[in-house]
Amino acid sequence: MTKLSNHTTRCSRDRSGWTTLAPGWRPAPSIVERGRAPDRRRCPAARLRRGEYMGREARGGRTPRRVVVLTTWFPSDDRPTQAPFNLRHAEAIGDVAEVRVLHVRFGATGRAADEVYHGVRVRRLPLSARHPLTALATLAAVRRAVRSSDVVHTMAFSSIGVLLAAAPFGRTPWVHTEHWSGVAHPEYVSPRWRRLAWLRGVLRAPARLTAVSRQLADVLVRFSSAERVSVVPCVVENPEPVSAPPASPPLELVSVGGIVEGKQPLVAVRTLRWLADQGVDARLTWVGDGPMRAEMEREAGDLQVADRVRITGFVDPDDVFGYYARARVFFGPTRSETFFAAAAEALSAGRPVVAADVGGFTDYVSEANGVIVDELSPASFGSGILLAAERFEDVPPERIATPIRSRFSRSAIAGSFDAVYRAAEADPAAPYAFRLLAVGRSRRPA
Incomplete structure (x- = not known):
């Protein structure tokens, strides 16, 4: 490393994996994305001096808040479409704290692996019942990370169980973010999960809960309390300009x-x-893939509309925005959603949304930018599509896109998480396992 001056700061990792600061050195390359030159601007101490870390300043301002994100859903090079919303949240958290992600991979084997994924430090940890020693090592790694952090932030329902197994008596302020529609609607997942839905009681353990929509927040309140539940939506960052x-x-x-x-x-x-x-010449581009693809293609053939349906297969999340620009209306026939990131992304491109009244996206979809239909039927959806095409024919796409881009911007979501972290840090530091009994024990969740 090259020495600069006594006013610069070195950023390297201590044994627990966090950045340590010492006078007189340039930031270590390990904290920046691989393949790029060291960047002094990303050094935690320098960012703190510029006021980029908001939360820690309220507690003395000596070092940035350390947040460890623990999740069982996170994208990777081999599975880039797995929970990209968690990546976007981690990126936003990185604007107000020093963040690293522990991605626990159920059923995986082998060794833990460190990488920088889209600028976020990630440790991939295997967890398999067939390899108990590796599982114990993973739980120990989680426990060490929690102890060395200022806030632990779980994302995805199954991550709660991992943290409780690793550190049942932990006291680090705990925030949990829930996206999964199975928490709100167990009946839509599987008969097995419907029988096991009582496991949602573990949502009592985190100090604070955040939901991506008001509808999901109303469900989380059953397991906690209204003052401990907040709505923090998904990040929608559209890099493309709004086009006609x-x-x-x-x-x-x-x-x-x-x-x-x-x-x-x-x-x-x-x-x-x-x-x-x-008599309407309509064409549908379905961006995605899945186990029902062959059945969908057969249905299109049987109904003689195969030439009107295009299925792209899996597409990198960053490349999806181009498909919105090439469409006139976003059509989401989904049965249930908590936030519906695709609908918000379509709006950020200036395209109206047609969907049924079955999810939390009614937080932001209204007559000003879409059509909400009452029934999950082809006739109802078709009528909604025709209405949307007519209603928004002369509406500038910027009028649809601008409010969404502002409301769900990375900076807006970062500020919301910072406020939640402050609230969690102010709560009494009760052991996690004790909260399962102490919070909401008079309630029996539906």
């Missing part, structure tokens, strides 16, 4: 998501058939 929609006909539609039962791909195909019967 394509001319019609044909009426270009886009759907984004897995080709799975809950997204109702067959209803999407039947809606195209309904539109064709009304």
Whole structure:
């Protein structure tokens, strides 16, 4: 390393994996994305002096707040579409704290691996019942990380169980973010999960809970209390400029998501058939893939609309925005959603949304930017699509996009998490296991 001056700061990692500070040195390359030159601006001490870390300043301002994100859902090079919303949240947290991610991979074997993924430090940890020694090592690594952090932030419901197994008597302020629709609607997941839905009681353990929509927050309140539950939406950062929609006909539609039962791909195909019967030349691009792809393609063939359906397969999350720009209306026939990131992304591109009244996205979808239908039927969806195409034909796409880009910006979400961390740090430091009994024990969740 190259010595600069007594006013610069070195950033390296201590045994627990966090950055340590010492006078007189340039930031260590290990804290920046691989392949890039060391950047003094990313040094925690320098960022603190510039006021980029908000939370720790309220407690004396000596070092940035250390947040460890523990999650069982996180994207990787081999699975880039797994929970990209967790990556976006981690990036936002990194704007107000020093963050690192522990990604616990159920069923994985081998050794722990460190990497920088999209600028975020990530440790991939295997956890398999078939390899008990490796599992114990993973739990020990989680326990050490929790003890050395200022805040532990779990994301994904299953991550709660991992933290309770690793550190049942931990006292580090704990925040949990929930995205999963299975918490709100166990009946939509599987008969097995519906029988096991009582396990949602572990949501009592975190000091603070955040939900990505008001609908999900109302469910979380059953397991905690209203003052401990906050709404912190997903981050929607659209790098593309807002553009005019394509001319019609044909009426270009886009759907984004897995080709799975809950997204109702067959209803999407039947809606195209309904539109064709009304004399409307509509085309659907489905961005995604899944186990029902062959069935969807057969349905399109049987209904003689195969030439109107295009399935892209899996697409990198950063490349999805181009598909919104090439459509006129976003069509989401989904059966249930908590936030519906794809709908928010479509709005950020200036495209109106058509969906049913079945999720938390009604927080931000209204008559000003979309059409919410009452029934999950082809006729209802088709009528909504025609209404949206007519209603927003002369509406500038910037009028739809600008409010969404501001409301769900990375900086807005970072500020919300900072406020939640402050509240969690102010709570009494009770052991996690004790909270399972102390919080909401008079309630029996539905």
